[in-house]
Amino acid sequence: MASIAVYPGSFDPVTNGHLDIIERSGKVFDHVVVAVLHNRSKTPFFSVDERVAMLEEATNTMGNVEIDSFHGLLVDYMKEKEARTIVRGLRAVSDFEYEMQAASINRKLNPDIETFFMMTNNQYSYLSSSIVKEVAKYEANVSGLVPTVVEKELLKKFANENR
Structure with missing residues (x-):
């Protein structure tokens, strides 16, 4: 049986x-399913379709x-995908507290689900979607922080906003 993991998130936008x-x-x-969450409690910068499209382009060389x-x-989504593992990235100790709560409630709701925590590469430990949007808003260079497709989309969005 193949191991299937789900990496959920808002990815607004996806970063390096x-x-x-x-x-x-x-x-x-x-097999890794990157699942963009429709989060009703947040107002996203990019639509779900835009985020999915950027992720597809950024991962198109990753076969699995x-x-x-x-x-x-x-x-519920995990059950639909027949997945038993959630992947979560951790940047700092501050991420762990929230992620531990989320992992605990997911395990309470479905005891067959495990959460796999992966420490981010040190070069990205400061990086978040919020920081990227803030930097891009002031037309600063975000190359090296996000894939090229995201850089282009951020430039387009902020150019349209500044008109």
Whole structure:
């Protein structure tokens, strides 16, 4: 039986830190589903379709990675995908507290689900989607922080906003 892991998140937008976790997860699991969450409690900068498209382009050379989106509870989505492992990236100790709570409730809802924590590469430990958007808003260079497709989309979005 193939090992299937789900890496959920908002990916608004995907960063090189996310890609690092995706790539490394692909070396551990047979199949990795990167699942963009429709989060009703947040107002996203990019639509779900835009985020999915950027992720598809950024991961198109990773043969065992699938890009998808979902609504509702992650544990329900996991069942739909026949996955038993959630992948979560950790940048700092501050991430761990939230992630531990999320892992605990997911395990309470479905005891068959395990959460796999992966430390980010040190070069991305400061990087977040929020920081990238803030830097891009002021037309600063974000190359090296995000894939090229995201850099182009950020430039387009902010150029349209500044008109």
